[in-house]
Amino acid sequence: MPELPEVETIVRGLKPKLEGNRILEVEVYNENTIKNPESVKEFKERITGKKIIEVKRRGKYILFILEDFAHVIIHLRMTGQLIYSEKQLSFSHLRLEAKLSKGFLYFNDIRKFGTISLLAKEDLAKEKGFWTLGVEPLGESFGFEYLKSKLVSSKPIKNLLLDQRVIAGLGNIYVDESLFFAGISPFKPAKTLSPEEISKLVSSIKFVLTKGIENKGTSFSDFVDSYGGKGTNQNFLQVYGRGGEQCRICGKVLAKGKIAGRTTVFCLHCQK
DNA sequence: CGATAGACCTGTTTGC
DNA sequence: TGCAAACAGGTCTATC
Structure with a gap:
């Protein structure tokens, strides 16, 4: 949740x-x-x-x-x-x-x-x-230099983003969403990201999380707030939970795969 | 080092 | 219709 x-x-x-x-x-x-x-x-x-x-x-x-x-x-x-x-x-x-x-x-x-x-x-x-938690992604210490310093392995970028010791708080939904907004394939080896991609990824993560908070969370099935109310961010998801459906940008069918044991949805056309 | 499977649990959806 | 398998926002451990 x-x-x-x-x-x-x-x-x-x-x-x-x-x-x-x-x-x-x-x-x-x-x-x-x-x-x-x-x-x-x-x-x-x-x-x-x-x-x-x-x-x-x-x-x-x-x-x-x-x-x-x-x-x-x-x-x-x-x-x-x-x-x-x-x-x-x-x-x-x-x-x-x-x-x-x-x-x-x-x-x-x-x-x-x-x-x-x-x-x-x-x-x-x-x-x-x-x-052992890493930095807060909405804090000032999370930026280009920090992320760049962490992207040293050839693991898929999605693995790194899910690692709580690197960034504290991202999970399967917001990682897939961030990579979509950044136009980066979740399979791309972490150390091969260009400076432009790293920079885009940082702003995409901040954007996706900020929107998620504004919408009071994603209530995919069980999430409720401290009063038992549902969030609305599920209505704004671009890729998570949409495997097999059309990409909202290019119209092509969204691909589904597994990374780090987690279902991963992405657009083969928009994410390189 | 890394990737993967299994464990922890219950409920819902999917496929035959 | 019925039932079993697959799957679900997360993380920790064991194993190869």
């Missing part, structure tokens, strides 16, 4: 509701959702009673910083949903719920891949995927 624009949409929705709010009670319905600490009992003890000071996003992770500076690190993986409500609600795949001093927070997750960790600030390196 969620890539950077979807996670950003959730965080923007939760921020005004959770900051300053206090966690009164936590119920865990799926023990495997809690990744750290190992004991769910300890997780509950350490989180109960704490005030949430700040809510933010890093890559595809959602962070709650608590008053004791401990971090709640949430990853939604494929089907996780984080929903805030003033009133009590019920869900068919509820994995965790928290009663707050004002309202309720629900973690609903069909496939149970999502994870929640509670780590003291000095233990953040225990969350490996989080600790």
Whole structure:
């Protein structure tokens, strides 16, 4: 479900509701959702009673910083949903719920891949995927020089863009979309991109993500924002999910392939 | 080093 | 119609 624009949409929705709010009670319905600490009992003890000071996003992770500076690190993986409500609600795949001093927070997750960790600030390196994240693609440090410095291997460019240690937050949808806007084949070996292509790719990534956020995310099937509402970016996709359909630019049939185990859709005519 | 398959799960779509 | 296989926004591990 969620890539950077979807996670950003959730965080923007939760921020005004959770900051300053206090966690009164936590119920865990799926023990495997809690990744750290190992004991769910300890997780509950350490989180109960704490005030949430700040809510933010890093890559595809959602962070709650608590008053004791401990971090709640949430990853939604494929089907996780984080929903805030003033009133009590019920869900068919509820994995965790928290009663707050004002309202309720629900973690609903069909496939149970999502994870929640509670780590003291000095233990953040225990969350490996989080600790090793690369740059934020919408930040100033992501630009021509940075991307160029990372394009040293002959792996397909799509592999590099999906690597969270290189760029934090891109996933299958926005990588395919970015490569389409940049006119670059997803199979092109990373180190063979010309300076013009690198430059076009940087601006395409920023464009596609910015549009995704403006449209409040891509609700292909399960994504909902922090109030349970759907995004609209699925109506603007050029290639993702459109294999076999016509390219909106040249009219030719869009090709479908596999890269890094992921379905990849691209235009043989528009992407070289 | 890299590419690929399998694992983790459940639900929906596709193909025979 | 019915049922099994394939597939889905992600990432981690094992294996060759």
